[in-house]
Amino acid sequence: MNPEQVKQIIEAGLPGAIAQVQGDDGVHFEAVVIAASFAGQTPIKRHQVVFATLGNRMQTNEIHALGLKTYTPEQWQTLNSTK
Secondary structure, three states: OOHHHHHHHHHHHOOOOEEEEEOOOOOEEEEEEEOHHHOOOOHHHHHHHHHHHOHHHOOOOOOOEEEEEEEOHHHHHHHHHOO
């Protein structure tokens, strides 16, 4: 699996989300996911939602590890306006 495939799966599972995914070995990935639907959710809930979009790919080791950072669009804008 490549980063673009992971990005497409996440974005398809979270309509309106934007995902940025990196990974060099095909099984370990890091993702930043920005979604308005994250508003009011705890970080744990946000991660659960993203993992749910991946279905059983984590259990079958298609994806061995996924590091996640999740933001609402407002949080992302604030984070990037300070850089």
